Amino acid sequence: MIIGDFFILFCFFVILMKIQRITYLSLGTNQGNRINHLQKAIDHISNKAGAVLSISSVYNTASWGFDSNDFYNICLKISTYHPPEKLLEILLDIENSLGRERNNSDGYADRNIDIDLLLFDDEIIFSKKLIVPHSKMLERKFVLVPLSEIAGSVIHPIAKQKIAVCLENCNDSSEISIVNGSLSRPIPISEKYNYIAIEGNIGAGKTSLSKMMSDEFNAKIILERFADNPFLPKFYEDKERFAFPLEMSFLADRYQQLSDDLAQLDLFKNFVVSDYYIFKSLIFAQITLPKDEYLLYRKMFDIMYKEITKPDLYVYLYQNTDRLLQNIKKRGRDYEQNIEASYLQKIHDGYKSFISTQQDLNLLIIDVSELDFVNNPKDYTNIINQIKNG
Numbered sequence: 001m002i003i004g005d006f007f008i009l010f011c012f013f014v015i016l017m018k019i020q021r022i023t024y025l026s027l028g029t030n031q032g033n034r035i036n037h038l039q040k041a042i043d044h045i046s047n048k049a050g051a052v053l054s055i056s057s058v059y060n061t062a063s064w065g066f067d068s069n070d071f072y073n074i075c076l077k078i079s080t081y082h083p084p085e086k087l088l089e090i091l092l093d094i095e096n097s098l099g100r101e102r103n104n105s106d107g108y109a110d111r112n113i114d115i116d117l118l119l120f121d122d123e124i125i126f127s128k129k130l131i132v133p134h135s136k137m138l139e140r141k142f143v144l145v146p147l148s149e150i151a152g153s154v155i156h157p158i159a160k161q162k163i164a165v166c167l168e169n170c171n172d173s174s175e176i177s178i179v180n181g182s183l184s185r186p187i188p189i190s191e192k193y194n195y196i197a198i199e200g201n202i203g204a205g206k207t208s209l210s211k212m213m214s215d216e217f218n219a220k221i222i223l224e225r226f227a228d229n230p231f232l233p234k235f236y237e238d239k240e241r242f243a244f245p246l247e248m249s250f251l252a253d254r255y256q257q258l259s260d261d262l263a264q265l266d267l268f269k270n271f272v273v274s275d276y277y278i279f280k281s282l283i284f285a286q287i288t289l290p291k292d293e294y295l296l297y298r299k300m301f302d303i304m305y306k307e308i309t310k311p312d313l314y315v316y317l318y319q320n321t322d323r324l325l326q327n328i329k330k331r332g333r334d335y336e337q338n339i340e341a342s343y344l345q346k347i348h349d350g351y352k353s354f355i356s357t358q359q360d361l362n363l364l365i366i367d368v369s370e371l372d373f374v375n376n377p378k379d380y381t382n383i384i385n386q387i388k389n390g
Contacts (some may be wrong), residue, residue, distance in 0.1 A: 020218065023050070023087065024119040024151055025076045026134070026143045030063060031112040034072040035181040037098065041113050042076065043186055044094045047381060049087060050080030051188035056146035058179040072179060075118070075146040079188075081218070084120045088130050091115045118147065122157045133158060141172040189217055189388055190270035193312040195262065196387070197277035200317035200368075201347050202339065203327035208374050209317065209383065210275040216384075222261045222274035225253060233335040235288075243288040247297060251281040255304045262309045278308050283350035287343075313362050313390050316355060320369045321345060364390035 025045070029037040038058065046052045054077040061071050080087055098113045118134045125132040133156060137143045144167040152164035159166055189196075196213070200206040207223060214221035231246040258278055285297050319327075321341045328336050355363060366386055373380040 020050075020079045020081055021121050022053075023078055023080055023084075023117065023121070024147060024154075025078060025091070026073065026114075026116040026118050026137070026147070027076065028071045028073045028114045028142070029112055030069040030071040035179075035183070037113050038072060038074055038181075039183055040098055041094060041115060042183060044097065045076065045078060045091075045115075046186035046188070047385060048094060049082065049090045050078040051190065052185050053077045053079055054150040055183050055185050056149045058181040058183065059142060059146050059176050060179045061142040061176045062174055071142065072181070073142045073146060074183070075143070075150055077150050081216075084117070084123065084125055084130055084132060085127070087120075088117055091117060116143075118143065119151075119154065119157075122155065124157050138166050138170065139172060141167070141170055141174055141176055144170055144172075145176050186388070189213075189384075190219070192388070193271055195272045195274075195309060195311045196313045196315060197274050197311035198315045198317065199275075199277055199280060199351070201319065201324055201344055201351070202336065203324040203331070203344075204317040204319045205327070205368060205373065206317055207275040210273050212373070212380060213273050213384070217270055217273075219271050219273045220261070222257065222272060222276075224274075224276045225257065229253070236335045236338060239288060244293050244297070247281065247285045247288060248300070250284070251278075251297070251301060251304065254278050254281055255308065258308055274311075277311060277314060278305060279354055283347065283354055286350055287346045310361070313364060313387065314358075315387060315390070316351060316363065316365045318348075318365060318367045318369065321348075323369055362390070 027038055027041055031037070035058070042052060042055065056075045059073045061073060063069065063071060082090060095113055095115055100111060100113050116134055116137075117130070117132060118137050120132045123132060134143075137147075138156070138159060144163065148164045148167045152162060152167075154163050155161065156163060156166055161169075196219075198206045198210045198213075210221055210223065213219060229246070229249055231242050231249055235242040235246045254276065255278060258274070261274075262272060282298070282301050285294055285301070289297055321344050324344050325339075325341060328339060355361075355365070364386065366383055368383070371379040371382070373383050
């Protein structure tokens with residue numbers, strides 16, 4: 001009975017989490033700056049479809065099925081959490097955004113970019129919109145040669161043979177040669193960073209961004225447990241009386257949470273993202289505590305700070321005071337409704353002072369004052385691209 005319950009819980013967990021799936025794509029172009037077209041497509045795929053894990057060499061082939069300029073062809077291995085039909089929609093949108101023009105005929109034609117979905121794990125899909133494996137991939141050397149380079153041992157789910165063997169059995173006699181062209185693989189966030197800390201003023205959106213990133217990239221998330229602090233509502237009623245116990249309780253809780261969570265590796269997660277960093281404690285303490293209490297507090301902080309894992313990237317979300325006040329009002333926490341603009345400015349000044357003194361911290365400042373990354377996917381993508389390049 002215990003084993004059965006565990007199995008049910010495990011299945012429920014698998015359903016809830018976003019499963020990363022391996023898929024292989026074929027890209028081709030025979031117009032303009034072909035290397036540039038391929039690189040742009042790779043970058044868009046990385047930003048919108050999934051993490052690019054491998055890129056084949058670039059191969060030159062004569063146009064297949066019609067007379068025209070030679071094609072440059074490559075294959076990609078990507079990891080995606082999108083289901084096959086959604087992935088196909090994304091790939092078609094990428095083609096359109098890069099200027100792909102389609103005619104109404106079923107024949108072959110010149111194209112500045114062509115993206116085909118070849119394999120999706122070991123699935124076999126026959127639907128009105130999508131056929132996987134690609135129905136003609138075994139007939140085309142310009143597909144099988146680059147695919148065999150990065151997936152030679154992968155089994156074709158219908159032919160039941162390795163891709164390398166499928167290439168040996170291919171009857172396509174067209175010539176194919178490697179091009180001395182260089183393509184860059186965009187490094188996924190999960191490869192570039194082990195730990196990202198998202199910080200910002202009250203109402204800047206750090207928790208929302210952390211949750212969105214955790215959802216998209218299957219990251220372990222660490223959220224500040226402010227709601228459980230019994231001193232917080234009391235502090236907003238009587239700041240002088242409750243400032244020290246509030247800041248000490250926050251410091252102790254943040255230290256314990258970060259120490260515990262950052263020390264535990266999660267088998268199912270790619271990296272860690274938190275909506276605060278422990279230095280936040282010092283910034284708020286500088287504002288709320290009188291000098292003698294702050295000096296005592298600082299001694300405790302310095303001891304703890306030495307033991308805390310430092311983030312690979314520290315992201316500070318800047319938002320102007322008017323927007324902060326609007327956000328605070330919108331989320332409707334009773335104890336926050338009397339926060340004044342001057343208090344928010346002091347917090348920002350504290351972060352600004354902290355940022356200016358941190359020489360060894362990998363820092364990225366993002367101005368989100370004019371962005372709505374929660375409701376506008378383009379704004380969110382803009383932020384993610386800045387983090388990728390941070």
